[in-house]
Amino acid sequence: MAKLNYHHLQYFHAIATHGSIAQAAKVMHITPQTLSAQLNLLEEQLGYSLFERKGKRLVLNDMGRISFRYTQEIFSLGDELLHSLKNHSTDFSFRFSIGVTDVIAKVFSFNLLKSIYDIDNSIKLVCKETSLDVLLGELAMNKLDAVLSDTPLPTGSPLKAYSHLIGKCGLSFFADKKLAQSLTGDFPMSLDGIPFFTAGEGSNQHLNVLSWFNELDISPKVIGEFDDSVLTKYFGQAGYGIFCAPTMIENHVVEQFDVEIIGRTNDIIEHYYLISPERKVKHPGVQHLLTEGKKLFKKPMS
Template sequence: MAKLNYHHLQYFHAIATHGSIAMAAKSMHITPQTLSAQLNLLEVQLGYSLFERKGKRLILNEMGHITLSYTQEIFSLGDELVHSLKNHSTDFSFRFSIGVTDVIAKVFSFNLLKSIYQMDNSIKLVCKETSLEVLLGELAVNKLDAVLSDTSLPTGASLKAYSHLIGKCGLSFFATKALATSLKDGFPKSLDGQPFFTAGEGSNQHLNVLSWFNELAISPKIIGEFDDSMLAKYFGKAGYGAFCAPTILENHVVDEFDVEVIGRTTDIVEHYYLISPERKVKHPAVQHLLAEGKRLFAKPMLLN
């Protein structure tokens, strides 16, 4: 395959942005015929069509979205090159984009991701937090280099990627000192009938905790379900009820929210995965995070 022509990518980007050859050609001050011919050359070189026609508009297809993602990254690097040369700078800003599922505690994300700056302080860290489904979609089109998740890549996923297990831990249960004093004895049976906060409905932790309660034949009084785990901790701190969190966060929860540990269990296990596409498995930042993650889990309950 011949080397890509930077101008062809500019033409393609203009069409993708404007949604039609006529509008893109007008913005670039060239004829629609010339622009159409340049797009055809790019598609022939790549071996794929990049758009689908819907009326007068051109809509990116799957290969078009992938090409657009790479094109934007190439243009970004080009802009950084020009900026560095204009400012006579030898600094190179290495960009690492990672998605974090919204159920991962922010304190864990921080303690893991801050190690990125140990690699090179010129690194630009870009972090997006949302659902795993959305993040995997962005991973597929090269908008992300990796995803930090509490679950592995779903079975049957079309994305060619690897789920690297960073570590796993049990759950710790917390309450204010006044409440914890009465709940420590006989834990976990002591939770029966007691006010309790859980993770949001549908989350792995929510389902696993309720299943564990069922196996123990106990029925804590669920008075709150929160997608944001911070809310559960704040309500627990205020004395409204007990709550749980991954054991690796234990010291942080005790110090930050002035609560005590009621008890722990390893019957429920929280997993942490770093999902990366095949082409990014050897990415230096991915390898660094894997090593740092294993270091964090080597000393459980010491995350602050």
């Protein structure tokens, strides 16, 4: 059997996408007669017709749908090839592009991502921080090699990707030393009515913490909501109220912000995922981060 012609697949994909030879020909700037002839050549080579005519539209039949899925994979692999080649500079040093959702603690991101240089200290690390929706869009367009997130790939997402659980941990609650001394005795009931800083509205931590308070029938006084977790810690350090952070970074929080731990809970669990696309050839950095990330959860991070 002769090798498939890449152009024939492009023509087939265009017809399947636009639903007619006339419309596909217009988009591809060729004549309908030429496009029809190219489709015939592909069908002859495959030994099957790929479309059924329904009114004025061409609709994929069973063999057409199978072929269309393979065509999408082939084009995706072609895009991946271009992406991989662009990720090499003239001296052939690697590039690793990762998106980090803006709710991930910076100290965790740093301790995880610095391990990339263990692969090759000349690697170029490109890190983009924004919302998960934006990052998944860039992952779909092969602009990123992976995404670090506190949630897995949303259910029903059209993106072909894997959500790898790196690790999970509970939450620790903190306050400056003066406030902490009056709160440690009966945690978490001691938090009732106390000024509290929460993560930004809509974040997993925000929703889970408030839900936990409701279950316990306590009402800390929420006096601030911050998307920037570092800003939250500065307010807590200054004595304005209490705040929480993932237990795995509690040593770092105590050391850096001179606060004390009031208490901990495993009723609220923070999850950390590395989302990677379904590529035939995976960037070596993805597996490396998975391995190194799991190590970070074995002991609290400083």
